[in-house]
Amino acid sequence: xxxxxxQDAIVPMIYVDQLRKSYGQLEVLKGVDxxxxxxxxxxxxxxxxxxxxxxLRCINYLEKPDGGDVYVDGEMIGYVKKGHHLQDVSPAALxxxxxxxxxxxxxxxxxxxxxxxxNVMIGPIETLGRKKRDVRPLALDYLRRVGxxxxxxxxxxQLSGGQQQRVAIARALAMQPKAIxxxxxxxxxxPELVGEVLRVMRDLADTGMTMVVVTHExxxxxxxxxxxxxxxxxxxxETGTPAQVIDNPQNPRTQQFFQxx
Ligand code: ADP
Ligand code: MG
Numbered sequence: 114x115x116x117x118x119x120q121d122a123i124v125p126m127i128y129v130d131q132l133r134k135s136y137g138q139l140e141v142l143k144g145v146d147x148x149x150x151x152x153x154x155x156x157x158x159x160x161x162x163x164x165x166x167x168x169l170r171c172i173n174y175l176e177k178p179d180g181g182d183v184y185v186d187g188e189m190i191g192y193v194k195k196g197h198h199l200q201d202v203s204p205a206a207l208x209x210x211x212x213x214x215x216x217x218x219x220x221x222x223x224x225x226x227x228x229x230x231x232n233v234m235i236g237p238i239e240t241l242g243r244k245k246r247d248v249r250p251l252a253l254d255y256l257r258r259v260g261x262x263x264x265x266x267x268x269x270x271q272l273s274g275g276q277q278q279r280v281a282i283a284r285a286l287a288m289q290p291k292a293i294x295x296x297x298x299x300x301x302x303x304p305e306l307v308g309e310v311l312r313v314m315r316d317l318a319d320t321g322m323t324m325v326v327v328t329h330e331x332x333x334x335x336x337x338x339x340x341x342x343x344x345x346x347x348x349x350x351e352t353g354t355p356a357q358v359i360d361n362p363q364n365p366r367t368q369q370f371f372q373x374x
Pocket of ligand 1: 136159167
């Protein structure tokens with residue numbers, strides 16, 4: 114590429130090319146393509162077992178894909194260029210690459226023995242080697258953004274599920290990632306706590322964060338996402354705007370899914 118083309122072209126924040134993953138005999142991802150432009154919010158919808166979680170886990174290399182490539186902001190995850198060849202990155206370099214993509218899980222995964230503030234600070238300190246005194250004001254700022262500054266010294270067990278999930282979002286933000294992946298972030302919550310988490314995610318989308326959200330909240334998908342991917346059986350079977358995929362699906366499997374929800 115010459116300088117002119119690189120200046121004009123948008124480099125996708127996330128670019129997934131023909132991703133494949135099997136567990137033993139079970140082929141879970143059968144060649145998935147996906148791209149997310151900077152600032153875009155994508156939702157992934159689809160039935161249970163269709164490979165949505167596996168896709169997110171492969172995007173940030175919690176799982177190593179069996180085939181295909183993942184690029185984050187133009188950089189291929191898991192490999193470095195050596196001349197004209199690709200080499201596996203070192204574990205330390207892979208950790209740095211993975212830190213570019215935050216992840217929020219259904220089950221929060223906060224450290225129970227650490228305060229809320231320590232949960233938010235641990236990543237930048239341990240993974241990025243930042244100094245505690247530099248990280249602290251940032252961490253407090255992210256807690257403020259999710260509305261939990263006053264809970265900095267509390268322990269996770271003292272918080273509601275919705276509050277714990279908001280801490281998990283602050284923790285992801287503290288790594289200053291280029292994108293955040295959400296895997297059914299509200300599925301473990303009591304119904305009355307879903308709204309506060311979706312509100313924080315909507316605010317985050319408004320600030321321009323690049324987001325990939327696996328969710329069953331069709332209303333959220335319709336209102337907040339720029340584009341929707343519908344997965345079934347380890348493949349993307351339909352993609353487009355929410356108006357296209359949710360309200361006027363073309364694929365029979367997509368039609369059936371939205372009829373029954
Ligand atoms: P979804 O998130 O869409 O419900 P998953 O990605 O969790 O789907 O799972 C897709 C398929 O892969 C399922 O059949 C599931 O049982 C299987 N699977 C997921 N993770 C593993 C694993 N670690 N080992 C074996 N099978 C797995
Ligand atoms: Mg899942």
